[in-house]
Amino acid sequence: MSAEKVTIADVARTAGVSKGLVSFALNNRPGVGAETRVRILQVAQDLGWKPSLRARSLSTQRSFALGLVIARNPEVLASDPFFPSFIAGVESILAAERRALVLSVVPDEETELQTYRSLVADGRVDGVFLSDLRHNDARIPLLTELGLPAVTLGRPDGDSPFPAVTVDDTPGVTASVRYLAELGHRRIAHVAGSPNLLHGTRRREAFAAAMAAAGLPEGQTVETDFSVGAGSDATRQLLGQAIRPTAIVYANDPMAIAGLGVAHELGIRVPEDLSITGFDDIDFCRYVFPPLTTVSAAPAVWGRAAATTLLQLMEHGHADDVDLPAARLIIRGSAAPPLRP
Amino acid sequence: MSAEKVTIADVARTAGVSKGLVSFALNNRPGVGAETRVRILQVAQDLGWKPSLRARSLSTQRSFALGLVIARNPEVLASDPFFPSFIAGVESILAAERRALVLSVVPDEETELQTYRSLVADGRVDGVFLSDLRHNDARIPLLTELGLPAVTLGRPDGDSPFPAVTVDDTPGVTASVRYLAELGHRRIAHVAGSPNLLHGTRRREAFAAAMAAAGLPEGQTVETDFSVGAGSDATRQLLGQAIRPTAIVYANDPMAIAGLGVAHELGIRVPEDLSITGFDDIDFCRYVFPPLTTVSAAPAVWGRAAATTLLQLMEHGHADDVDLPAARLIIRGSAAPPLRP
DNA sequence: ATAGTTGGCTAAACCGGTTCAGTTGGCGGT
DNA sequence: ACCGCCAACTGAACCGGTTTAGCCAACTAT
Numbered sequence: 001m002s003a004e005k006v007t008i009a010d011v012a013r014t015a016g017v018s019k020g021l022v023s024f025a026l027n028n029r030p031g032v033g034a035e036t037r038v039r040i041l042q043v044a045q046d047l048g049w050k051p052s053l054r055a056r057s058l059s060t061q062r063s064f065a066l067g068l069v070i071a072r073n074p075e076v077l078a079s080d081p082f083f084p085s086f087i088a089g090v091e092s093i094l095a096a097e098r099r100a101l102v103l104s105v106v107p108d109e110e111t112e113l114q115t116y117r118s119l120v121a122d123g124r125v126d127g128v129f130l131s132d133l134r135h136n137d138a139r140i141p142l143l144t145e146l147g148l149p150a151v152t153l154g155r156p157d158g159d160s161p162f163p164a165v166t167v168d169d170t171p172g173v174t175a176s177v178r179y180l181a182e183l184g185h186r187r188i189a190h191v192a193g194s195p196n197l198l199h200g201t202r203r204r205e206a207f208a209a210a211m212a213a214a215g216l217p218e219g220q221t222v223e224t225d226f227s228v229g230a231g232s233d234a235t236r237q238l239l240g241q242a243i244r245p246t247a248i249v250y251a252n253d254p255m256a257i258a259g260l261g262v263a264h265e266l267g268i269r270v271p272e273d274l275s276i277t278g279f280d281d282i283d284f285c286r287y288v289f290p291p292l293t294t295v296s297a298a299p300a301v302w303g304r305a306a307a308t309t310l311l312q313l314m315e316h317g318h319a320d321d322v323d324l325p326a327a328r329l330i331i332r333g334s335a336a337p338p339l340r341p
Numbered sequence: 342m343s344a345e346k347v348t349i350a351d352v353a354r355t356a357g358v359s360k361g362l363v364s365f366a367l368n369n370r371p372g373v374g375a376e377t378r379v380r381i382l383q384v385a386q387d388l389g390w391k392p393s394l395r396a397r398s399l400s401t402q403r404s405f406a407l408g409l410v411i412a413r414n415p416e417v418l419a420s421d422p423f424f425p426s427f428i429a430g431v432e433s434i435l436a437a438e439r440r441a442l443v444l445s446v447v448p449d450e451e452t453e454l455q456t457y458r459s460l461v462a463d464g465r466v467d468g469v470f471l472s473d474l475r476h477n478d479a480r481i482p483l484l485t486e487l488g489l490p491a492v493t494l495g496r497p498d499g500d501s502p503f504p505a506v507t508v509d510d511t512p513g514v515t516a517s518v519r520y521l522a523e524l525g526h527r528r529i530a531h532v533a534g535s536p537n538l539l540h541g542t543r544r545r546e547a548f549a550a551a552m553a554a555a556g557l558p559e560g561q562t563v564e565t566d567f568s569v570g571a572g573s574d575a576t577r578q579l580l581g582q583a584i585r586p587t588a589i590v591y592a593n594d595p596m597a598i599a600g601l602g603v604a605h606e607l608g609i610r611v612p613e614d615l616s617i618t619g620f621d622d623i624d625f626c627r628y629v630f631p632p633l634t635t636v637s638a639a640p641a642v643w644g645r646a647a648a649t650t651l652l653q654l655m656e657h658g659h660a661d662d663v664d665l666p667a668a669r670l671i672i673r674g675s676a677a678p679p680l681r682p
Numbered sequence: 683a684t685a686g687t688t689g690g691c692t693a694a695a696c697c698g699g700t701t702c703a704g705t706t707g708g709c710g711g712t
Numbered sequence: 713a714c715c716g717c718c719a720a721c722t723g724a725a726c727c728g729g730t731t732t733a734g735c736c737a738a739c740t741a742t
Binding site (some may be wrong): 346348349350360361363364365368392393395396397398399400401 | 727728729730
């Protein structure tokens with residue numbers, strides 16, 4: 001019941017050795033007699049000694065924490081459940097390692113870079129996750145310069161010294177288009193994500209390629225910022241035309257759900273008059289009507305893999321790229337053959 | 342360009358004073374000559390000295406970080422944008438204070454308590470936010486015992502030594518019921534949240550009270566865990582009866598949106614055959630069809646207020662309760678007068 | 683003139699670990 | 713019997729701040 005803090009000095013005294021040796025024993029390093037090591041560890045356990053994270057931080061210059069900086073506009077962040085799931089995955093790994101996650105949510109890219117700088121300056125984290133990769137991402141040179149280990153979620157477009165943990169999303173888009181094409185659709189449109197984001201353009205390119213591969217005319221594409229509101233606007237624009245697409249492939253689920261709302265509002269039936277597909281397989285998909293055909297991305301698994309990779313990089317100074325199972329099409333009820341007019 | 346770290350010793354030497362005095366000057370404490378203080382601060386600035394957070398942590402036994410532990414089942418967490426917005430609000434305050442947010446997402450309440458213990462044992466945080474209050478919440482005595490400052494999001498039911506930052510949600514529920522009653526509804530049902538959560542039962546009680554106040558018969562209530570799936574099931578149950586409610590008040594928006602899906606599926610028109618209201622005003626509300634009448638809660642504002650209060654508590658040892666503007670009804674298109682059969 | 687205060691400052695201990703140069707003792711080799 | 717070597721271990725410095733005891737000079741009070 002001794003509420004007093006027990007320090008390494010107490011352990012050393014009780015075990016009749018020096019502080020240094022206790023430290024060696026704890027970090028099981030060579031130079032400690034087998035028997036002595038056992039005795040030290042036993043004493044440490046008896047005394048209930050937990051080495052002080054703060055003291056350790058000061059002398060090792062490490063923080064035993066990982067960082068995640070999120071720069072998204074509030075609306076997109078709020079409607080996209082990617083991060084909660086991703087973080088849950090990350091935590092499931094970190095908890096066992098006695099490491100913590102430091103989270104920053106910032107309003108813009110300028111602040112984002114500043115945040116990385118101060119995380120490093122304050123020594124808050126030993127490594128970071130890089131999400132929402134952008135073209136020619138400024139964070140990569142910055143982190144290289146700062147010497148902070150990182151893992152990228154997806155493969156960046158330029159050179160990168162960091163391991164990439166990737167879920168290939170192009171097969172999902174390709175499968176969506178092929179599925180719609182096989183149902184008989186020819187006028188398929190795409191509501192694309194932000195062109196600044198790598199996965200925004202990648203999905204867009206996959207869409208174009210899949211259309212060509214299916215022998216279809218180039219599909220109409222509308223750019224958005226991935227927000228629900230933008231998805232709604234884009235849909236309204238597409239459906240307001242004299243000759244409408246018979247199917248729309250959305251770059252994420254929130255926009256697809258907004259699209260569903262617009263179709264309902266305009267009296268356009270889904271899937272009879274219009275087929276739609278989403279991307280991400282958020283929980284809502286199963287429960288809107290009709291249930292949304294979409295592409296599954298497993299963010300929690302991604303989080304686990306990213307955390308594991310980042311830890312490995314930090315421990316061993318090197319980690320291999322990881323390719324997770326590609327996103328795959330989940331067929332539900334929001335797509336059907338087009339009506340012959 | 343000197344990449345070398347500059348320490349307090351460098352500043353002291355350059356300014357021709359002792360380390361201790363530099364420390365005093367920095368934390369502007371008495372005992373430093375006015376002129377000397379200016380000189381020290383000037384030298385510090387010239388040298389670009391940033392005091393080491395780690396060293397400071399060790400000697401002051403503080404971490405300059407705040408904690409948030411979230412224990413929610415993954416499905417609820419993913420579909421509810423409360424936390425992303427709340428966190429964004431918290432960050433907007435912390436960033437200016439050079440403090441960080443340590444986030445933990447845990448699978449169950451057992452792990453949750455364990456997480457608080459280890460956050461304290463490791464000295465990771467100086468204070469925490471308590472969200473999703475439960476009845477007789479075990480976290481309150483635990484944190485009291487651990488001596489960790491905290492702020493509760495909402496007023497707990499038992500005794501609590503911690504300041505509460507509250508958004509009263511009962512007026513929102515009351516307004517919803519009254520609005521529906523004024524439209525002419527008499528059979529109003531409630532899809533309630535988890536009875537373990539304070540706001541779950543509070544909204545439920547507010548519903549019952551509002552029904553009574555409107556002179557209506559007791560409304561049917563179905564309990565859920567706040568998840569989209571449970572909202573869907575509850576709706577199916579309510580609408581599968583011979584005598585159906587003509588309106589449903591949902592305890593959160595995701596469930597209301599799921600309810601909308603079920604109604605569509607069953608061919609029940611909203612709002613002609615069924616009126617529904619949600620709670621939280623998530624972005625989706627505006628973009629589903631019909632747009633969801635709901636109650637707005639402003640989580641980002643809540644986050645700012647909670648962070649401010651927690652910081653004040655930690656600095657001054659005391660902070661007053663804060664009552665934010667009550668949640669209010671946002672009227673959109675998902676409610677209308679009932680049809681006379 | 684003398685004792686008592688007080689403001690400004692220094693030196694050193696301290697927080698609790700890690701690390702490294704150096705000491706000791708036991709063992710094998712010749 | 714002597715040397716060399718290595719494994720085991722100690723002592724002290726170190727990480728970079730904060731804090732306390734105490735010193736000195738100047739100023740007040742009697």
